[in-house]
Amino acid sequence: MLYKVITRFKDADDDNYLYEVGDLYPREGYYPTDKRIDELSTTNNRRNVVGIELIILNALKVSELKDIAEQLEIEQYSSMKKAELIEAIEGVA
Secondary structure, three states: OOEEEOOOEEEHHHOOEEEOOOOEEOOOOOOOOHHHHHHHHOOOOOOOOOOEEEOOHHHOOHHHHHHHHHHOOOOOHHHOOHHHHHHHHHHHO
């Protein structure tokens, strides 16, 4: 699953990596636990703020999917159709 950062935070479980609003979560190479996802996607954390929200790929426009594909460094994303983009993103995330 792929999430979008909606509140800037340092992830104590990820060597204090700084996530900015709009970043994808988790970053490449980091695999958070289900518990950590729950903490960040609810107010069940030290700051009592929601830090991330689930990205519903089917609800996005093709241009938004291409932005995500670019961030994930998916090759040849620019010529892909919506279904292909979703499949490629799901394969990486």
